[in-house]
Amino acid sequence: MVLKAFFPTCCVSADSGLLVGRWVPEQSSAVVLAVLHFPFIPIQVKQLLAQVRQASQVGVAVLGTWCHCRQEPEESLGRFLESLGAVFPHEPWLRLCRERGGTFWSCEATRRQAPTAPGAPGEDQVMLIFYDQRQVLLSQLHLPTVLPDRQAGATTASTGVLAAVFDTVARSEVLFRSDRFDEGPVRLSHWQSEGVEASILAELARRASGPICLLLASLLSLVSAVSACRVFKLWPLSFLGSKLSTCEQLRHRLEHLTLIFSTRKAENPAQLTRKANTVASVLLDVALGLMLLSWLHGRSRIGHLADALVPVADHVAEELQHLLQWLMGAPAGLKMNRALDQVLGRFFLYHIHLWISYIHLMSPFVEHILWHVGLSACLGLTVALSLLSDIIALLTFHIYCFYVYGARLYCLKIHGLSSLWRLFRGKKWNVLRQRVDSCSYDLDQLRLLVVAVQGLIHLLVDLINSLPLYSLGLRLCRPYRLAAGVKFRVLQHEAGRPLRLLMQINPLPYSRVVHTYRLPSCGCHPKHSWGALCRKLFLGELIYPWRQRGDKQD
């Protein structure tokens, strides 16, 4: 197999020295992590490598020599470099050489022992692959079969070369902690050797987050203890609490906040990403809610809304009554028998009458209610939308009843028609059924609109809850952090010289980012998607605006 040497791009112009890194024998590849410069004392180098090996569990060793000088190495230098091979024994021994200012490199790998296979040569062919150490260190590889988890343990032969390289660089972080301003026994060149990367804001935030998290975590545990007390388990409150989507959304947000402010550190990158996504989602929610609040409370819009509510309700009720009169009497109406027509019509008219009476009873209080509902927007836009959805459900309950009766009848008719269609496709014309029962029981457009609006509101809430904003932002601004794989580019090549490749990170496509990192949605409508909503409307299956007992709990 061709020997692959992964060389960091930051060390391309470094001075001569020793190559420090890890050798992966199964894939016949050498991952160079840093260059150790002359002068050094071999004992100290061995001590440093032993320390790094213990701290990072990576088999770091001296892999060979790196020579960056004016001309080809002279005889004395050549012999000196070879003698280093005796001081740091390693199989195979790499010798990389580059002329100062030159483009082409020379690499050799020699094995001191006799080769085991009779046909294999004593010197291996070497392929140089350059990689950006900082990007590879910070990125997470999302291979289709391997999860992005750095604690996957030692890489086995079944994982590929790329996973081994990313894993090695990520776990050797302890080697990169010292820079050239430190007074250490050895001088290393790596991506942080010009100065360790750090940010004042990040450090301050880290220091401040401890006490803040503690305080908020205790407040949140108090709130959850109050909400779990026995009063809420009694029958009317527990029934309401399970049916209303506002309570569900509040519970969901409480869970999120507890996760964000928990004092336990995230164990692996997946949990950290989930925390970050939750923070971003909560922040967006609150920002949108505050915008809605400022719009609502400005210029007495609430007063206008409250004033407009009662006339609109009256108008709707009048239209519904006209429609029912028309359906009961006119020839294009309910095609069931006349008595059933009258009964259903009168039943619906009574519902409408009741509803109008309630609206008139409530009209003095509407403005206050709307004002308090508007205040709830500062908890988040999703809470305001859930509250709105619940209010619509309560106000239009009568319409919902009509919708239920109508949808059930429509569903029955559709089933009947579909059985007729099956019969027809069997090429049998049933003479008896020459008349087709046309279900011309037209649902009022308002009914469908209300139900559709409720479904859309729930989907919007679900979308805000589950969209991974932090991951999407990371993919947009720092695409190398989420890696789907790598891509190679062949650099300028000359016959007789070793092949040089540049390895770059291939970022994850947006669809896979959303799919991998989406937050688990609340139990509001786990089965709903936009397509399912349209299908249910068309086929006449019932859409429930509140949670059902059988819904999945997350």
Place this chain on the structure above:
Amino acid sequence: MEDERSFSDICGGRLALQRRYYSPSCREFCLSCPRLSLRSLTAVTCTVWLAAYGLFTLCENSMILSAAIFITLLGLLGYLHFVKIDQETLLIIDSLGIQMTSSYASGKESTTFIEMGKVKDIVINEAIYMQKVIYYLCILLKDPVEPHGISQVVPVFQRQSLTLSPRLECSDSHHSLQPPPPRLKKSSCLSLLRTWDYRCAPPRLANFFFYF
């Protein structure tokens, strides 16, 4: 070392295949297809605008004209960015993997890299497309769960539909599968045939696929 030949795809369009040989362990095959022709672009734009003008005379609404311009621009951008491929490249690096890059007319490049350890086999598949039989090269990937199973079939040059049809002269520029001799199995290299004569059976016929 570079080499260029021209072929035609299954619909009769011209394709140019370039072969670059970097080293014994690295080769690149580059397939380029003709650019967007001005004639077809003008024809489509004129059709859309004539239809919009017809609608405008019916409805007397000037929004239709601006909508037509908007749709044309969006459609052209979408076509250049998502559909029109200028060039497809296949880079084979021994003991590392196979890389397939598609470059679109808008400059976008989408790359897939398959590690050599994941490649189970490379086969020539026979497929029935409309009224003809076409042969195409594809890569079979190993299934991590089941050792004898196949997780994915990846066709090479899928967008340009370069096929190995018996009508084409295949000499030097086509690569075909040869099972590696047993002692070299570990290195899993691709070997290139000098000529492929259609009169002899293709080395390994996999499955029949029906395409519509």
